[in-house]
Amino acid sequence: xxxxxxxxxFRNGLQNSESDVPAGTWKAIENSLESMLPxxxxxxxxASSLGALGKVIIGGIIxxxxxxxxxxxxxxxxxxTEPASLVERAIEVKxxxxxxxxxxxxxxxxxxxxxxxxxxxxxxxxxVSQEVFSSNDEIKPxxxxxxxxxxxxxxxxxxxxxxxxVAENKIAETVNNEPAxxxxxxxxxxxxxxxxxxxxVSFNDVMTPNFDNVNDIFRVEGNEAVMSFxxxxxxxxxxxIHQWSAPNGFWDGRLENGQMAPSGKYLVDIFVQPLKxxxxxxxxxxxxxx
Amino acid sequence: MTDEQLVKQCLxxxxxxxxxxxxxYSRKMMSLCIRYAGNEDDAKDxxxxxxxxxxxxxxxxSGNGNLSGWIKSIMVNTAxxxxxxxxxxxxxxxxxxxxxxxxxxxxxxxxxxxxxMKLIRSLPDGFRTIFNLFAIEGYTHKEIAHMMGISENTSKxxxxxxxxxxxxxxxxxxxxxxx
Numbered sequence: 001x002x003x004x005x006x007x008x009x010f011r012n013g014l015q016n017s018e019s020d021v022p023a024g025t026w027k028a029i030e031n032s033l034e035s036m037l038p039x040x041x042x043x044x045x046x047a048s049s050l051g052a053l054g055k056v057i058i059g060g061i062i063x064x065x066x067x068x069x070x071x072x073x074x075x076x077x078x079x080x081t082e083p084a085s086l087v088e089r090a091i092e093v094k095x096x097x098x099x100x101x102x103x104x105x106x107x108x109x110x111x112x113x114x115x116x117x118x119x120x121x122x123x124x125x126x127x128v129s130q131e132v133f134s135s136n137d138e139i140k141p142x143x144x145x146x147x148x149x150x151x152x153x154x155x156x157x158x159x160x161x162x163x164x165x166v167a168e169n170k171i172a173e174t175v176n177n178e179p180a181x182x183x184x185x186x187x188x189x190x191x192x193x194x195x196x197x198x199x200x201v202s203f204n205d206v207m208t209p210n211f212d213n214v215n216d217i218f219r220v221e222g223n224e225a226v227m228s229f230x231x232x233x234x235x236x237x238x239x240x241i242h243q244w245s246a247p248n249g250f251w252d253g254r255l256e257n258g259q260m261a262p263s264g265k266y267l268v269d270i271f272v273q274p275l276k277x278x279x280x281x282x283x284x285x286x287x288x289x290x
Numbered sequence: 291m292t293d294e295q296l297v298k299q300c301l302x303x304x305x306x307x308x309x310x311x312x313x314x315y316s317r318k319m320m321s322l323c324i325r326y327a328g329n330e331d332d333a334k335d336x337x338x339x340x341x342x343x344x345x346x347x348x349x350x351x352s353g354n355g356n357l358s359g360w361i362k363s364i365m366v367n368t369a370x371x372x373x374x375x376x377x378x379x380x381x382x383x384x385x386x387x388x389x390x391x392x393x394x395x396x397x398x399x400x401x402x403x404x405x406x407m408k409l410i411r412s413l414p415d416g417f418r419t420i421f422n423l424f425a426i427e428g429y430t431h432k433e434i435a436h437m438m439g440i441s442e443n444t445s446k447x448x449x450x451x452x453x454x455x456x457x458x459x460x461x462x463x464x465x466x467x468x469x
Contacts, residue, residue: 006453006460007425013406015426018317019324022334026312030305032342039305224343227367228436246439247374275343276350 199225199274205286209253209260218286219250220270230271233286238267253288263290293357300348312341315358319365321407325422326369328411340368366427370437373419401460409459417452424449 033039200223207218220231230245241261242251255261270282291310299307316337323333323340343364351360401409410418419438423429424445429437431445438445 006456009401010406010410010421010425010456011428013401013403014321014325014410016318017321017403017407019321019333021316021320021337022330025316025334025338026309028338029312029341029345030309032338033303033305033308033345036342037303037345040303244439245436247371249439275347 199223199272199277201226201229201270201272201282203268203270203284203286205284206289207251207253207286208289210290217250217252218268219248222247222272225275227273227275229273232269232271234267234269235261236265236267241266260290261288263288294353297348297351297353297357300345308345311344315361316341318358319361322362322365323369324407325410325426326366326373326419328413328415328418332372336365336369336372339372340365343368362427366423367437370419373415401463405463409456412459413452413455416448417455420445420449421452421456425453 201220202223203218203220204215206215208215210216218233220229222229228245231243231249231251232240233242233251234240241255244250253261264287266286266288268284268286270284271279272282273279296307296311296314300311319340320333320337323336324330327333327336340361344361347364351357410421413421420434423434423437424431431442431449434440434445434449435442440448
């Protein structure tokens with residue numbers, strides 16, 4: 001009986017095993033998260049660390065990088081008189097991206113662009129971005145960092161859509177309709193989400209153990225934020241009658257010796273261990289009616 | 291990216307980072323969920339719910355210990371909550387079978403991951419849960435008793451029965467091979 005080979009066999013064989021995750025699982029999670037933890041989209045890290053999605057949409061980043069560049073070039077052309085070759089190049093790039101550039105650039109406020117934004121996209125053609133960088137010296141750097149962040153967030157959001165040729169108008173629409181502030185200031189929503197997840201236990205404080213299947217047992221249920229709880233049923237003198245500590249535990253209205261407990265009030269202590277934060281006691285009184 | 295960096299970015303609700311964390315651990319966790327649920331459909335629901343909990347409670351992850359273990363414990367908890375709907379206690383009482391363990395066939399050590407998984411999945415809910423918790427996740431009977439709302443003794447006897455059941459299936463398998 002002391003042989004542990006079965007345990008070893010299964011533990012070694014299965015504790016690190018992997019299984020295919022059904023398609024759409026992440027999508028479903030993402031949808032749920034949207035209402036609970038709205039994305040800040042603070043994608044301030046370089047594209048290389050964007051993760052799996054980053055790899056997929058890297059093409060989109062290139063387009064958007066080029067878009068920025070082209071736009072910068074366009075502004076530059078107005079502010080400073082640049083050599084014609086640069087403008088030509090801009091047109092060249094524009095042609096390469098088959099018109100998607102326009103859609104992607106519409107939402108950009110001229111002042112909110114810093115040369116750095118373009119340079120940060122590593123995939124942008126080296127020469128173009130260098131020229132932009134040097135030609136941008138006259139543009140005063142933007143003081144408000146948050147605007148840049150939200151701009152980038154919008155870019156990242158818009159990226160998947162850039163892949164679809166028909167989506168050009170949509171991008172302009174989405175982006176224009178989107179105010180810049182809510183993306184960053186969602187703390188109020190977060191607080192609401194947190195409040196709805198405070199550890200709570202629910203129970204019916206009256207029990208009628210007469211075998212009619214209505215309130216025959218006393219049980220406690222915890223919400224999502226409750227890790228576990230321990231319920232102790234005592235008589236009015238504090239003598240413990242029954243105790244359990246699991247979701248499906250209950251009291252059937254019997255004393256320790258199996259006899260029916262008499263009608264009356266009973267003290268119940270519910271010791272709650274929340275998923276987060278300190279555990280606490282919740283003393284309640286229940287009524288047993290026969 | 292290290293887990294630490296990943297967690298930091300997830301806490302900023304960076305969707306890309308959250309997806310990366312999901313993709314990093316979801317295959318392992320899916321396997322765990324199947325082990326508890328016994329089928330893919332329920333496992334997917336548990337996985338989904340579990341990961342949402344992971345992201346909501348990530349701010350409480352202390353950073354000590356490994357992230358994988360922390361995620362795992364949330365998954366196990368979610369799975370147990372899910373399984374409580376199927377009343378495993380009643381089922382257990384009815385499982386009156388002996389748990390004498392006979393000799394272990396040599397061939398069993400050759401069982402592959404797929405076969406082990408199949409064996410576990412064929413166990414009834416109650417047995418499967420206890421076997422998973424004790425043999426694979428390595429919880430003590432005391433912990434299991436607390437988690438499942440049963441006595442320590444029930445946990446022990448039910449575990450031995452689950453184990454005997456598996457043993458029987460393994461032996462039957464190897465006999466078939468020999469014959």
